[in-house]
Every structure is written in structure tokens, then in C-alpha cells.
Amino acid sequence: MRDAVPKHSLLTGVYLLSTAGCASVSHMDAGLNALIGENVSTAIAVLGKPSKMESIGRDTLYAWTARRIEVRPETRTSDSYAGPMMNSTVRTTVNMQYEYYCNVRILVSSTGRITNTAHDGNRGGCQDYDKALKKYAERAQTKRQEKQSVN
Numbered sequence: 789m790r791d792a793v794p795k796h797s798l799l800t801g802v803y804l805l806s807t808a809g810c811a812s813v814s815h816m817d818a819g820l821n822a823l824i825g826e827n828v829s830t831a832i833a834v835l836g837k838p839s840k841m842e843s844i845g846r847d848t849l850y851a852w853t854a855r856r857i858e859v860r861p862e863t864r865t866s867d868s869y870a871g872p873m874m875n876s877t878v879r880t881t882v883n884m885q886y887e888y889y890c891n892v893r894i895l896v897s898s899t900g901r902i903t904n905t906a907h908d909g910n911r912g913g914c915q916d917y918d919k920a921l922k923k924y925a926e927r928a929q930t931k932r933q934e935k936q937s938v939n
Contacts, residue, residue, distance in 0.1 A: 864882060
């Protein structure tokens with residue numbers, strides 16, 4: 789007979805996995821993985837106040853969201869050819885809109901410990917979280933190495 793898995797745990801796992809994405813920043817995964825097993829207060833100290841908290845059964849899903857829109861002018865060039873004597877180049881400037889976003893989700897057990905993490909977004913949106921998580925992961929690695937050298 790298989791062990792019963794609480795329905796909310798399955799749904800939570802499916803939610804985190806289905807919304808996991810790849811931000812093109814290099815330290816998100818390492819930093820978030822280093823948080824697993826830690827108290828949620830550590831994540832809040834690293835990432836700041838969460839944007840949202842949601843109860844899922846006995847667990848709590850914490851979410852951090854960053855979003856900004858930037859408008860930048862871009863010059864576009866087009867050439868036309870209408871014969872040997874009729875060439876023209878047209879340059880136009882258009883305002884291009886770029887959206888930068890990042891979503892970080894951390895699942896916390898009823899004991900306050902981080903059990904799962906996920907993130908999605910792009911470089912412009914995740915860069916602040918990436919920097920904070922890089923610092924945290926480096927400190928956590930140093931602590932692990934110091935602990936191992938003592939033992």
C-alpha cells in the first residue's frame with residue numbers, strides 16, 4: 789500500500805513546478821537552493837518584504853514580484869532601391885517598450901522552514917534578487933566550508 793500524500797502537497801508541488809521558469813541571471817538557483825531548510829525570516833532578510841503570502845493547506849506560499857516597464861528610443865534604418873539612380877535610406881526613430889519582471893516563490897512549512905523554491909522572469913527584472921541571492925549563497929558556502937574544516 790502506498791503512503792498517502794496530502795492533496796495540498798501535491799497541488800503545491802505541481803504549482804511550483806508548472807510556474808518555474810528560467811531567468812537569465814546566474815545566481816538565482818544557487819541562492820534559492822541555499823535557502824531550503826532555513827527559516828522564512830532568512831528569505832525575508834535576503835529578499836525583503838514579500839509581495840504576497842498565501843496559505844496552501846498547512847503551508848504558506850511567499851511571493852516576491854518585481855516589474856517595471858522601460859521605454860527607449862531606437863533608430864531603424866530601411867533602404868529602398870528603385871533603380872540605378874533611385875536609392876534611398878530612411879531612418880526612423882521609434883519608442884520601444886520593454887517589460888522587466890521577476891517572480892520568486894518560496895514554499896514554507898507549518899514549522900516556518902523553507903521546503904521549495906521557484907522563480908521566473910528576465911535579467912532586467914531579476915537582477916536585484918540575483919545580486920542579493922548571490923551574496924547569500926556565498927555567505928552560506930563560506931559557513932559550510934568553515935563548519936567542515938572544524939569537523
